[in-house]
Amino acid sequence: MNQQTSVQPAVKTLPDAQTVTAVRHWTDDLFSFRVTRPQSLRFRSGEFVMIGLLKEDGKPLLRAYSIASPSWDDELEFYSIKVQDGPLTSRLQHIQPGDQIILRPKPVGTLVLDALLPGKRLWLFATGTGIAPFASLIRDPETYERYDEVILTHTCREVAALEYGRQLVEETLNHEFIGEDARAKLRYFPTTTREQSPQMGRITDLLRSGEVFQKLGIPPISAETDRGMVCGSLAFNLEIKEILEGFGLHxxxxxxxxxxxxxxxxxx
Ligand code: A2P
Structure with a gap:
């Protein structure tokens, strides 16, 4: 008897699949990548989504990633650490243009302009990959509509780990749409803690000592004029919170x- 069965081609399409369009490796531990954007995806700058890959057992392995691209960009950008034995990033670091990743199109998060009361000066405090949500916010025209001054601080151990942020700021200042606002209002304050650079030290210590205000030529943080967004390690966040509360911010x-x-x- 002829037991012919119809066999489907073995094309695996991931649920919520998006295609990788570019990958850039910044250091042995840091990389950024861009993926196609679902047509229906709307998000507020500073929000995150769940992204990931399929595990061997066919189930998705997802982690929260801040969207680093601005909301007007056709694609989505992410900035990631590479953890050599990390379940997701040990594999994600090998993605190439054309590969697919999973992206759940449900953006959420608290680092959004709407969660802050109006103010004059916006501080964006980041360590390491915590700069990702701010990469979106400093390219959003609304950030400059709401504030007279936007200060991005980024603390990393080494100079090479600042490079993603340095290029981001440079491109933002030169950008054809956002450049004029950014040149007028954006200030960048990178610091390193374990390698010599023009500005050494943890931003927390520089806030406590007042050195950051002195270097930027501005008055200390006050609850009347200053607003803050914080994104880093748990220990960093706790320290900055204590400092900001000390300046009277809630x-x-x-x-x-x-x-x-x-x-x-x-x-x-
Ligand atoms: P340090 O080198 O003094 O630990 P990591 O690579 O561990 O995520 O740290 C990224 C950057 O954040 C490093 O420069 C590190 O400084 C700094 N950092 C870590 N913890 C804190 C903290 N509690 N307050 C301020 N900066 C911190």
Whole structure:
């Protein structure tokens, strides 16, 4: 008897698949990548989505990633650490243009302009990959509509780990749409802690000593004029919170805007 059965071609399409369009490796531990954007995806700058890959057992392995690209970009950009034995990033670091990743199109998060009360000066405090949500916010025209001054601080151990942020700021200042606002309002304050650079030290120590205000030529943080967003390791976030509370700022949320908001840099 002829037991011919119809066999489907073995094409594996991931649920919520998006295609990788570019990958850039910054250091042995850091890389960024761009993927196609689902047509229906709307997000607020500073929000995160769940992205990942399929595990061997066919189930998705997802982690929270801040969207680093601005909301007007056709594609989505992400900035990631590479953890050599990390379940996701040990594999994700090998993605190439043309590969697919999973992206759940449900953006959420607290590092959004709406979670802050109006103010004059916006501080964006990042360590390591915590700069990702701010990469989106400093390219959003609304950030410059709401604030007279936007200060991005980024603390990393070594100079090479600042490079993604350095190029981001440079491109933003030269950008044809956002460049004029950024040149007028954006200030960048990179620091390193374990390698010599023009500005050494943890931003927390520089805030406590007042060196950062002196270097930028501005008055100390005040609850009347200053607003903050914080994204780094848990220990960093706790320290900055204490410092900001010391300046009289209170933590806000989407439902109850206040003077500062915090989110952990997720992977790593
Ligand atoms: P340090 O080198 O003094 O630990 P990591 O690579 O461990 O995620 O750290 C990224 C950067 O954040 C490093 O420059 C590190 O400084 C700094 N950092 C880590 N913890 C804190 C903290 N509690 N307050 C301020 N900076 C911190």
């Amino acid at each position: 933590e806000g949320a989407n439902s109850e805007p206040a003077e500062y908001v915090v989110e952990k840099a997720f992977v790593g």
